[in-house]
Amino acid sequence: ILQPCRRAVFGHVWQLGICFGFFQAVLTERKKQSKNCDFLSTTGKVCSGVIARLSSFVGAIAIGDLVKSTLGPKGMDKILVAHGRSAGQVEVTNDGATILKAVGVDNPAAKILVDMSRVQDDEVGDGTTSVTVLASELLREAEKLIEQKLHPQTIIAGWRAATQAARSALIAAAQDNSKDADKFREDLMNIARTTLSSKILSQHKEYFAKLAVDAVMRLKGSGELTAIQRIKKTGGCLEDSFLDEGFLLDKKPGVHQPKRIENAKILIANTPMDTDKIKVFGSSIKVDSMAKIAELEVAEKEKMKDKVITRTRLVSVVAICSKVCIDVIARSNICRPRCRNISQGGKLLPNRNFAPKW
Known part of the structure; x- marks a missing residue:
């Protein structure tokens, strides 16, 4: 009775072995075909393993080194020379977001840092160079840890723990001056001055810092920055800019219309x-x-x-x-x-x- 059962069991194992062998042969053939198949561009190539990791580290660190020299009060300016249709145009700036937007990047890790800088500029409006340099330095240290055979997940866990510690330290060191109007306004002025120090308005940062703080204070804590309308006009100097008490429509009145109306409703x-x-889907009238x-x-x-x-x-x-x-x-x-x-x-x-x- 046992012998037929063994034969049956060994028969199933033998059949499974044939199936696995068949699929392995199919996969091997597919790999050979994929090597001969030109699914990439003529200049494309596949990187994996150590080479891909090294490429990511090199690209991210290079982006950080590119904008590192513009950071701080003694940061240097960069001269950006345009090519292509706008060839000949020259722009001098030390703004990290502007520099990274003008640089053509092919490395995937470098593109991530450029996108991160763009998001920082859109959401906050400042700190683009700082986040780029910080990220590149973290990756520089991570490369050393990888060379010591430390697992990437362990490094990421350490970064997350450091993030929580830094957040707790910032919350503990924060000061709330919202109840004191004078101190709160002075804090906003300092923030505006710091932000404008790296912009083209740095020579007029006192004037524009006051302009920006006055506009934000009129929101009365709502934080709806979209309620602040900016209208740009060609001509004049920078200090001709002003904050209007009312609402401006950037349009011209019609012919023979009054130019000024007082006490208007x-x-x-x-x-x-x-x-x-x-507004009913599928409705009709016959x-x-x-x-x-x-x-x-x-x-x-x-x-x-x-x-x-x-x-x-x-x-x-x-x-x-x-x-x-x-x-x-x-x-x-x-x-x-x-x-x-x-x-x-x-x-x-x-x-x-x-x-x-x-």
């Missing part, structure tokens, strides 16, 4: 001044005659007219609409006495004695 609408659409279509058009016009009348009762001088406007006001002649100026999407449009253009 302004309506700002963020809703479209057009016909309401049915009609059996052209008269029904005419009734639908009349109903849409009446509803639009009611919407316009409701809004124009609230304003007697200027109405600003950021969405779509249609010509119902011109056709119905309902708002000429009330709305002297109408702005669509920030564009000031005239309203003369005849039908206005929307």
